[in-house]
Amino acid sequence: MMALFQAKRRNILPGFGLSMGYTVFYLSAIVIVPLSMIFINTIPMGWEPFLNAVTAPRVLASYRLSFSTAFFAALFDGFAGLLTAWVLVRYRFPGKDFLDALVDLPFALPTAVAGICFATLYSPIGWLGQLLSHWNLQIINSPTGIVIALVFIGFPFVVRTIQPVLEEAEQEIEEAAHCLGATRWQTFRKILLPHLFPALLTGVTLAFARGIGEYGSVIFIAGNLPMKTEIAPLMIMSKLDQFDYAGASAVALVLLCISFSMLLLLNAVQEWQQKEYRS
Amino acid sequence: MGIELQNINKKFGEYKAIDNLSLSIPSGDLIALLGPSGCGKTTLLRIIAGLELADSGKIILENKDTTNLPPRKKNVGFVFQHYALFRRLNVFENVAFGLKVLPFKERPPRIEIRDRVEHLLKLVQMDWALNRYPSQLSGGQRQRVALARALAVNPRVLLLDEPFSALDAKVRQELRRWLRKLHDEIHVTSIFVTHDQEEALELADKIVVINKGRIEQEGTPQEVYDHPANAFVYNFLGNVNVFHGRIKNGKVSLGDHDLDAPDELKNIEEKPSQTFVRPHEIGISRIRSNENDLVGIIHEVRLQGGQIGLNIECEGLDNPIEAEVPRDLFVNLQLAKGVQVFVTINRVRVFAGDYEI
């Protein structure tokens, strides 16, 4: 509190009290207090019941599913995103601006719409579902379907994180490498890729964090079979439906902790990124 | 007294920006606060304006104690280094702003506002730009509008924070002269902050040299240039050669040479000394004119417009001497790199004790 008053004396422009006060009030009411309900509902559980709730086979299966699908989707997005960013920044071709704009589509599209789209697309009578059934591949009701939906969701994060870095990369360095006899592939591998790595990591981490908690785009294609294709958020939903508030909170708490550590990791990566680009 | 500052102190965290500074400025004067970057001059200016709060001390403007008043009530005109024109308002609206935000009772009628704005814009020679926007103006034009804007509310005091530093050299010179003329017309007590000693010397009625939050010297440009109070002031105002040596028994050593010590330092037993010599206070000739002359070889020639800069390696001195000679002399004596010359030091300033530049 003292620090706040001192700040008020130090700062000359008017409105500190009002704006800061409202901001803090709003954040407390909308964010902090509600989020704390998770803790409030899990702490009285006691350590053992908490562990039991969180390590029940079905719950563990849902964690495994959410994390593994998010992981693979983020990985795939890493490649696809890098490819797309490269092509959009470095090349000129018909439809480039069109593609550039569409990168934002997964971000702007409601998740439910994405969900029904992919579910229909890969259903046994869907365009791609029919195609793949020739090879006996079933996408729907399987983890692969989930991965595909998550790839769609996470894609813009990777592209939009890499694009600015690629755009600002100094061309002199590549020219120097070229003069020294490096092939394009060598230049890419040894010089550009390390330079892009922090941004790539940030984008992939963002996609991963997003993928863990994703709900709307996944539940339609997943089939939601317990122990097989039931994602963690759905786990929370079903516990809520049974009014098992404590159980839902427990599962949510674990997810939150992972997400927050992702956020912290991201901040650390971004600080590393700043250092890398300042030098 | 136009402006009076009493015992101003300001700290930023652990860093002491202003150290017990007191200053009096007569009404109607144009004062320069001169000093290197980070010496506290801008902080001082902002404190006077109320944009920063001093930790302690008093600020009295035109005999009114304004120490605790918010900027709004101080009636101070402030011109920012980067103009700070309101980018969404045109020139007229910018200048009229201070008048339009007056409380209802004090606000003049629209016609009067219009007249005042047009008069001021004419004064700063920007009346043609009434409807233009800041982005359509050059730097010098923007600064003039900023000045008109600050003057519109009849400030007690006008404060300018490095007003010309963001401009090209030529525009800077033009605006300097123009500011002096303007001040002579309107006579508002004014302080401007600068790190450019040429600017201060040319413009100001009085110069206040500041270093590390303290006043090193106040005086007219003549006083400060010809009679610098200490080594810092001497070094800051103009180019200078510095020689480190010792004062002993009434003599100052300049490398291997000895000079008579100035009167005020004759009684010193033994102390390290710094001797300052200005480049244009050095005489160059082809023949020895004085037994104290140094002999040396020209190592470097620099064309500096009307003057020629010479670097001369002298016998008995560790470092080369920098001298400045008029172009005519350079040509007449047929000076060039490698030529041997005799160096007469016409004027020195000696300071005893340690001094770090």
Add this chain to the structure above:
Amino acid sequence: MSQPDTNNSKAPVVNKRISDPQSVQVLLIGLTYLFFIGFIFLPLGLVFTQAFQKGWSFYLESIREPYAIEAVKLTLLTVAIVVPINAVFGVSAAWAITKFNFKGKTALKSLLDLPFAVSPVIAGLIFVLLVGSRTPFGSWLGEHGIKIIFSTPGIIIATIFVTFPFIARELIPLMEAQGRDEEEAALTLGARGWQIFGKITLPNIRWGLLYGMILCGARSIGEFGAVSVVSGHIRGQTNTIPLHVEILYSEYNFTASFAVASLLVFLALLTVVIKNGMEKHFHKNSLHL
């Protein structure tokens, strides 16, 4: 072989970089298109083919159907409330963060990233835990006739949580770039707080504010997970457009589901176009923002 640029809306910088060999370029561009076809064009195309499968009149019927209309009304109501509230917050937070120096600024900025790290389902959960009918606070509210969960207010609050950073995150870099000089100048000229804000700051940030509000609005319309938890799925009363899409789909009423979904797709495409259009505008006139 030079590839013509079809969209020349931005001044092209002639790319003098050492370029990759043509075969590589073709390959990479081809792969990219393949990805886009599989993940973007096909789904988009699907929406429209499915929506119009039973013809134009069925399409219109699905959209004009009473429950669908109610869903649209509820969604619009939500947006109309959420966006202004979050705008006030966004401006307030941006003002506090950019015009002043104080300890804990970075912590405050990190708090703004919170919703991005929280699963939408959890976003809904926390409000159920806070004001659900089985909680002490919730039942107290229930006694006074105020129902939040499984009713409109719950949807609004959950949407507020999910979308609150958008406007603040737009304004903060903008206002940081613009600096404090103009506000300080206004201060020395005698302006008071609200005058400074209204005459100087607000005009300077208007495009950033609009842009942030559009993003916030688009997100509010499309939010599904959080709203799904708090709404109760009561048709005609607590269904937003995305929830309505879900219900239709789960009833195997695919065509109607896609018909309603197509509205959201139009909106998403519009958002994408506006976003990219404004970004290009920003880039050109970054000093004039």
